[in-house]
Amino acid sequence: MISPYDTEIKQLEAERDRIGAELSEAKQRRAEFLCPYKVGDILEDKKGKQAKVVEIKSGWSDYTVNLCHILKSGKTGLVTHTLYDWDGWKPV
Numbered sequence: 001m002i003s004p005y006d007t008e009i010k011q012l013e014a015e016r017d018r019i020g021a022e023l024s025e026a027k028q029r030r031a032e033f034l035c036p037y038k039v040g041d042i043l044e045d046k047k048g049k050q051a052k053v054v055e056i057k058s059g060w061s062d063y064t065v066n067l068c069h070i071l072k073s074g075k076t077g078l079v080t081h082t083l084y085d086w087d088g089w090k091p092v
Contacts, residue, residue, distance in 0.1 A: 037053050044090055044092050066080045066081065
């Protein structure tokens with residue numbers, strides 16, 4: 001059924017979606033700014049295992065860093081892991 005409010009509702013939903021997209025982009029820029037690492041950086045944990053930063057994203061904290069371990073062959077692994085402070089990761 002059509003009501004006189006349908007046009008207004010569609011306009012408000014479009015505005016909400018636009019503002020939501022802008023907010024997501026701003027949060028992503030903030031995460032990338034606050035993160036001490038950049039995509040492509042190589043990190044090493046306290047056991048000497050190396051990994052490559054593959055993604056920085058906004059999330060439940062200021063930023064979340066995802067990485068893939070570097071295999072013995074020198075290639076980057078396919079499995080993504082989230083970096084946690086207590087693992088002792090440091091830039092190489």
